[in-house]
Amino acid sequence: MAKVVIKECDSYRIEEVTTAINQGMDHIGGWDAFVKPGMTVLLKINLITPRGPESAAITHTEFVRAITRILREKGCTVWIGDSSGGAIAGTAPTARSFIVSGLKQMAEEEGAIIKNFDLEGVEAVQVDNPFVSEMYLAKPVFQADLVINLPKLKTHSAAMFTGAVKNIFGLVPGLKKADYHRVAPSPTDFGHVIASIHQVTDIGLHIMDGIVAMQGEGPTAGTPYPANKILISTDPLALDTIAVAMMGLGIDDVPILAVARDKGLGKSRPTELSLLGDYETPPRFKGFRLPRYIRRLRLPSYGFVSAALRFLKTRPQINLEICRHCNMCVESCPVHVIDKATKQIDYTQCIECMCCHELCEHQAVELRKDYRLAEIMLKLYGARKR
Numbered sequence: 145m146a147k148v149v150i151k152e153c154d155s156y157r158i159e160e161v162t163t164a165i166n167q168g169m170d171h172i173g174g175w176d177a178f179v180k181p182g183m184t185v186l187l188k189i190n191l192i193t194p195r196g197p198e199s200a201a202i203t204h205t206e207f208v209r210a211i212t213r214i215l216r217e218k219g220c221t222v223w224i225g226d227s228s229g230g231a232i233a234g235t236a237p238t239a240r241s242f243i244v245s246g247l248k249q250m251a252e253e254e255g256a257i258i259k260n261f262d263l264e265g266v267e268a269v270q271v272d273n274p275f276v277s278e279m280y281l282a283k284p285v286f287q288a289d290l291v292i293n294l295p296k297l298k299t300h301s302a303a304m305f306t307g308a309v310k311n312i313f314g315l316v317p318g319l320k321k322a323d324y325h326r327v328a329p330s331p332t333d334f335g336h337v338i339a340s341i342h343q344v345t346d347i348g349l350h351i352m353d354g355i356v357a358m359q360g361e362g363p364t365a366g367t368p369y370p371a372n373k374i375l376i377s378t379d380p381l382a383l384d385t386i387a388v389a390m391m392g393l394g395i396d397d398v399p400i401l402a403v404a405r406d407k408g409l410g411k412s413r414p415t416e417l418s419l420l421g422d423y424e425t426p427p428r429f430k431g432f433r434l435p436r437y438i439r440r441l442r443l444p445s446y447g448f449v450s451a452a453l454r455f456l457k458t459r460p461q462i463n464l465e466i467c468r469h470c471n472m473c474v475e476s477c478p479v480h481v482i483d484k485a486t487k488q489i490d491y492t493q494c495i496e497c498m499c500c501h502e503l504c505e506h507q508a509v510e511l512r513k514d515y516r517l518a519e520i521m522l523k524l525y526g527a528r529k530r
């Protein structure tokens with residue numbers, strides 16, 4: 145039986161966050177079941193891109209502060225680590241992300257240590273999946289006495305949802321992430337890569353920042369949604385199962401979670417989950433917007449219908465009126481199909497990973513607007529999600 149705790153919390157005021165987390169931890173044995181004085185604890189945050197905490201794209205700085213302060217008061221050394229996605233001028237923007245987010249300053253104020261995973265060295269680990277046999281992961285995850293995963297509750301335009309299971313991809317430093325996107329571009333294939341990371345690491349605890357979640361075209365271009373929830377579990381799949389249920393989804397709607405279930409990474413069946421804290425059943429978010437997600441559909445094979453749907457499927461387009469020509473998308477595209485001068489995308493080579501959409505800091509990479517017609521056609525002709 146996997147325990148998942150849901151606690152209500154409607155602001156990032158440190159007292160409220162601290163109280164909610166401490167009360168939540170009491171349901172799974174309390175902090176003392178996890179930490180002792182003198183331990184080094186790595187907080188694996190979500191710092192996907194250089195954005196402020198108000199964007200809802202990253203684990204909120206005050207959320208990280210609350211947990212840092214709790215751990216410091218318990219006599220722990222606290223490391224705060226991640227590697228941001230994308231590249232500008234050949235390097236990942238992680239250092240800038242730590243500054244823009246306010247996390248660098250917060251760490252200084254609270255006596256924590258920033259671990260920029262792009263600069264900390266890597267461990268080569270052997271993995272067992274159809275796409276890659278050896279992976280490189282940031283060393284701090286193997287050096288800390290305890291790793292606590294701090295995902296953000298967000299939609300994801302390519303993967304539908306990103307939470308505790310997927311957040312672990314940030315253990316891959318810098319530009320190496322693009323290699324894994326290239327060899328496993330579909331959400332299902334990518335799920336195998338994510339599962340491999342969980343299999344070779346030891347993440348002791350997962351605490352999700354769902355106070356202000358992201359809805360719509362996440363993980364960076366969506367809008368904030370006041371979900372007012374903190375979720376806690378030692379089981380990342382169990383936690384995500386409850387999180388997506390609040391969004392109105394099952395884990396078969398989220399290919400990465402379906403793979404995690406099939407690989408035995410955690411519990412997901414209702415009879416295997418014990419919900420604790422403020423709810424006995426997962427509450428549903430009202431008016432929460434899901435991503436369009438039309439591109440990941442299993443298309444029917446009826447000649448012109450299939451061709452029309454392929455044409456209508458969501459794909460990225462760069463809005464030149466918004467684009468600042470920073471070239472983040474150009475340098476981050478795993479298969480290098482975005483023309484640097486014109487910002488045109490070669491759709492014959494595009495692998496639909498949506499990294500460009502995910503990593504543009506200016507929301508200039510838009511998804512096609514004609515998805516509604518495609519959805520109607522899909523209903524009419526019985527296409528199914530995969």
Ligand code: SF4
Nearest residue numbers: 467468470471473504
């Ligand atoms: S689309 Fe975005 S990431 Fe790409 S060059 Fe323009 S502003 Fe930069």
Ligand code: SF4
Nearest residue numbers: 477494495497498500
């Ligand atoms: S153009 Fe965008 S969606 Fe297509 S492969 Fe490149 S980064 Fe991925």
